[in-house]
Amino acid sequence: MVKLDRRGVLKALTALPVIGGVIAILSPLFRYLKPNYKPWAVDTTADDAAQGGPQVVGKTTALTKPWDYFYFNYVQKYPQYDPTGFKASNIPGVAVRLPKKVKLVNPQVGYVGFEGETDVVLFQRICPHLGCIFEFVPLWQNVTTGFGGFTPPAWEQHALMACPCHFSIYDPTYPGYPGNVISGPAPRGARLFHFKIQGENIVVDGAESGGLARSPGRRDPVEET
Amino acid sequence: MDALLANLKEWLRDRKAHLDLFDETKTQHLDNPLYTLGGLVWLSWMIVIVSGILLMVWYIPTTTGAYRSIEHITYDIPFGWLVRGMHKYGADMLITVITLRIYRMYFAGEYKKPGELSWMILFAGLVLMMISGVTGYALIWNQRAFWAAKTILTVPTYYDEIPIIKQLGLGHAIAYIFLGGPALGQATLTRFLSIHFGISVVLVIAAEIFFYRTRRRRLNLSLFATAVVVVFLTFVSFERIAEMGRWANPNRTPLPILSDWYFLALYQVVKYMPPLWAGIAPALLIGYGMVVPFMDRTKETRPLERPFFFVVGLLALAYFIGFTLLILLNIAVISRDPPIIMTITLVVMVLAFVWEVVHRRRKARLAAHKPPAARPAAPRPGPAAQPGRAAS
Numbered sequence: 001m002v003k004l005d006r007r008g009v010l011k012a013l014t015a016l017p018v019i020g021g022v023i024a025i026l027s028p029l030f031r032y033l034k035p036n037y038k039p040w041a042v043d044t045t046a047d048d049a050a051q052g053g054p055q056v057v058g059k060t061t062a063l064t065k066p067w068d069y070f071y072f073n074y075v076q077k078y079p080q081y082d083p084t085g086f087k088a089s090n091i092p093g094v095a096v097r098l099p100k101k102v103k104l105v106n107p108q109v110g111y112v113g114f115e116g117e118t119d120v121v122l123f124q125r126i127c128p129h130l131g132c133i134f135e136f137v138p139l140w141q142n143v144t145t146g147f148g149g150f151t152p153p154a155w156e157q158h159a160l161m162a163c164p165c166h167f168s169i170y171d172p173t174y175p176g177y178p179g180n181v182i183s184g185p186a187p188r189g190a191r192l193f194h195f196k197i198q199g200e201n202i203v204v205d206g207a208e209s210g211g212l213a214r215s216p217g218r219r220d221p222v223e224e225t
Numbered sequence: 226m227d228a229l230l231a232n233l234k235e236w237l238r239d240r241k242a243h244l245d246l247f248d249e250t251k252t253q254h255l256d257n258p259l260y261t262l263g264g265l266v267w268l269s270w271m272i273v274i275v276s277g278i279l280l281m282v283w284y285i286p287t288t289t290g291a292y293r294s295i296e297h298i299t300y301d302i303p304f305g306w307l308v309r310g311m312h313k314y315g316a317d318m319l320i321t322v323i324t325l326r327i328y329r330m331y332f333a334g335e336y337k338k339p340g341e342l343s344w345m346i347l348f349a350g351l352v353l354m355m356i357s358g359v360t361g362y363a364l365i366w367n368q369r370a371f372w373a374a375k376t377i378l379t380v381p382t383y384y385d386e387i388p389i390i391k392q393l394g395l396g397h398a399i400a401y402i403f404l405g406g407p408a409l410g411q412a413t414l415t416r417f418l419s420i421h422f423g424i425s426v427v428l429v430i431a432a433e434i435f436f437y438r439t440r441r442r443r444l445n446l447s448l449f450a451t452a453v454v455v456v457f458l459t460f461v462s463f464e465r466i467a468e469m470g471r472w473a474n475p476n477r478t479p480l481p482i483l484s485d486w487y488f489l490a491l492y493q494v495v496k497y498m499p500p501l502w503a504g505i506a507p508a509l510l511i512g513y514g515m516v517v518p519f520m521d522r523t524k525e526t527r528p529l530e531r532p533f534f535f536v537v538g539l540l541a542l543a544y545f546i547g548f549t550l551l552i553l554l555n556i557a558v559i560s561r562d563p564p565i566i567m568t569i570t571l572v573v574m575v576l577a578f579v580w581e582v583v584h585r586r587r588k589a590r591l592a593a594h595k596p597p598a599a600r601p602a603a604p605r606p607g608p609a610a611q612p613g614r615a616a617s
Contacts, residue, residue, distance in 0.1 A: 008227065033402045050407065073476060080406035082415060089408050092476045129500055130376035132478040146480055148496070148557035164480035165376060166496040167557050184559050185496055185503070 035081055050076035050089060054205040060120055061200050063097035067159050069136050070095055071125070074193060074204050091207055092125040093193055094136045094161070102178050106192055111208045113192035121172060122193040123179050124207060127163040129186035134163035134170065143169060150183045161190060240342035246432070248326075249441040262326040264446040267432075268454055269319040274425055276312035284364070286418045288411050291366040292472045299466060310462020316358060318458065320487050323351050331517075331538045334526025341518040348514040353424050355487065360421040362485055366414065367470030373484050374417070375409050376495075380504040387501070409475070481555060490548035497563045532584050536577035540570070 057072040073090040080087045097120055104113035104121050113122065127134045137143050138159045144151050148167040152160065161170040161179070168184030179190035194206035245251065248263025255261065283302060285294040298305040327347055330336050336344035359377060363370040384396030403420075405412025436443055444451065471479070484492050495503040521534045528535040551557065 030402075034398065078407050080408070080410050080412045082405060082410075082412040087406070087408070087410050089410075090476055130379040130495070132372055132376060132482075133476060134478070135480070146555075148555060148559070150558055150560070164478045164482055165372065167559060185499060187500060 033081075050078035052076040052204075052207060054203050056201045057093065057122075057195075057204050058095055058202050059200045060197060060202060063095060063120055066097055066099040066119075067138060068097050069138075069159075071136075074124075074207060076207070091193075092133050093122055093204075094125055095120060095122050095202060096136065096159075096172055098173055098178075100173075102173065104178055104192060106179075106189060106208070107177050108188050109208070111192055111194075113194055113208075114196075118197070120197065120202065121178055122195050122202070122204065123161065123170075123172065124191040124193060125161075126191065127165065127168055127186060128181075128188050128191055128210065129163065129166055129168050129184070132163050132165035134161050134168070134190075137162050152182065156182060237342070240339055243339035243343070244346070244435070244439070245340070245343050246346060246435065247443070247445070249439075249443070249445050252445050255445065255447075259325075259329050261446060261450060262322050262329060264444055264450075265322040265454065266319065266326060267444055268446060268451060269315050269322060270425075270429075272311055272315040272455070272458065273319055274429060276308050276315060277422075277425070279308045280312055286364070286414055288366055288414055288473075291364060291414060292469070295365050296469055299469065306466050307459065307462050309467050310465075311458055313467040314458050314461050316354075316361065317486075318454075320351075320354055320358065323347065323354060324487075327351060328538070328542065332528050332535070334521075334528070334531070336518040337521070337524070337526060338518075344518055345515055348511075350428070352511055353428065357421055357424045358485060358487065360417040360424075363417045364414065364421065365470065366473045368473055368479055369470050369482065369484065371409060371473035371475065372478055372482055373488070374413065378403050378409075380495075380500065383501040383504050483552065486549070489552045490545045493548035493552040493557065496557045496559060497566070530584075531581070533577045533581035536573060536580070540573055 052074060055074060057074060058070055062068070062070050072093050072095060074093055075088055075090055077088050099119070101117040101119045102121065103117055105111070106113070125133050125135070136159065137146075140152055140157050140160050143160050143162045147162045147164070147169065150167065150169055152169070152171075156171050159172070160182075161172060162168070163184065163186070166185050168186035169182050170179050170186075170190045171182045172179055172190075174180035174182065174189070177189055179192070181187075181189050191208040191210060193204045193208070195202055195204045197203070246263065247267040248254075248260050251260045251263070280298065283294055283298045283305070285291060295309070299309050300306070327344075330340070330344055330347070359373060363374045378400045381396045381399040384399070385391050385394060390396065401407060403413070403416060404410075405416045446454075483489065491507065494506060498506060517534070521531060523531055525531050528538075
């Protein structure tokens with residue numbers, strides 16, 4: 001059994017600060033693994049946030065009828081811990097024309113994708129679950145056959161978005177939450193871009209952060225707007 | 226305090242003396258194929274190390290060069306198919322035999338005193354081999370590799386949802402250290418190569434120290450058995466040239482996408498669980514493996530004499546096979562399946578517990594009816610205490 005005599009107590013009392021001190025002294029060595037941090041901020045990831053800027057990703061004329069869609073890439077740069085330094089990374093996205101106008105807001109984090117109402121909506125195709133690229137599936141029957149056997153309820157039997165990895169299914173017209181997850185393990189709906197429509201150009205000037213590549217651990221999710 | 230330390234030291238000294246990692250002390254059982262598994266672990270491991278070193282002669286560890294260099298090795302270099310096949314199928318065999326050996330230890334109760342340390346080392350070895358497997362197949366830089374690496378390393382970012390750890394941002398830090406930045410790229414490939422190589426280097430040094438200090442034979446297999454394994458792996462390498470997949474494309478996830486076979490069951494579980502739990506569940510599984518020798522405290526080694534742990538082992542085996550089949554059949558209705566699985570698990574666990582209690586009661590009754598002379602002289606825990614132990 002544990003016998004706490006005076007010597008044991010004193011040993012334990014001196015051991016704790018010694019161990020703590022050794023860890024404190026050695027912790028900056030983690031910078032070898034994560035070099036772009038200040039010595040005492042090994043755990044922060046804010047410096048690694050990817051940067052984009054306004055980019056024209058497509059034209060509204062490509063979306064004439066409801067459920068017309070196209071894929072695009074929004075390019076960001078982020079640092080990489082190797083001699084090549086900064087690296088470009090794509091956020092694959094999808095632009096869809098919905099049958100009716102919606103407010104493009106994510107109520108879960110409060111990210112606003114578009115000021116006012118719009119029927120042209122843009123979603124990031126990086127799955128908010130574990131980061132695979134999900135697809136826009138024009139026929140919901142293909143979701144049932146290809147993505148594990150999920151049958152949407154009657155009011156959602158239209159084009160859906162589905163992830164090949166873990167079968168999260170997203171509904172682009174979900175009432176009050178465009179892009180919400182309707183089946184699967186994803187903890188939230190599809191991430192949004194912040195965009196404007198200038199003439200017939202769709203201009204993306206920000207992307208909701210989160211997940212890898214765009215993930216400042218502790219940053220406010222609406223900061224990039 | 227000192228007494229506790231002394232006990233711990235004594236425990237460690239005793240278990241170290243009884244270490245048996247590659248069945249090198251079980252030579253009298255060699256006519257039983259189950260006891261060749263340890264030797265097969267060592268043999269396939271050595272095949273993997275040698276072929277791995279040979280692969281490094283031609284491999285180019287860059288995102289632009291990796292895929293082409295492995296294609297080159299597989300199809301152009303003389304006997305490249307053999308080296309790559311030996312490495313791939315040798316690794317598959319290593320995972321298979323170490324898993325079978327762990328199951329044998331479980332069902333035969335070999336993890337009980339004095340085998341606890343051997344069990345823990347082998348179990349940790351399996352986990353390290355699986356990490357080695359992920360980091361290894363990422364080196365091909367094909368679609369399977371890319372998406373496996375990305376999804377696996379996104380899992381730790383969910384640790385930042387846990388209230389206290391959230392303040393530290395440690396989840397993202399873990400992901401970033403393995404990725405070499407905030408996304409998959411060249412730095413990830415370099416780090417994965419380092420991990421993949423490093424795990425085996427460190428373990429092989431440890432194993433050599435073990436053999437040097439115990440003076441035991443490394444390979445307890447007959448020359449014939451060894452030859453059969455080598456010929457078999459050569460034949461498979463020739464007959465089924467190791468596949469390449471498609472070059473990694475960060476902008477497109479193919480449908481369907483599968484992991485290596487030993488991760489398929491876990492992959493299916495990740496579909497059913499919220500992502501934070503998908504990160505915690507494997508840790509719990511590893512934790513269960515590490516502490517099971519200390520939970521199953523009876524002296525019985527026969528499976529039917531310890532029904533609860535026997536059923537838990539069967540359940541794990543059934544889930545491994547069942548989930549693998551489900552993912553191969555592409556069935557995962559996330560709104561329907563998890564309650565069914567939870568119900569089955571709960572019912573089976575409760576029944577196993579009841580079986581355990583009933584079994585112990587019956588044994589206690591039998592012991593009470595025996596004439597006292599049949600009892601061993603040494604004091605042992607009273608039979609009445611035993612059903613209570615099942616609860617712990």
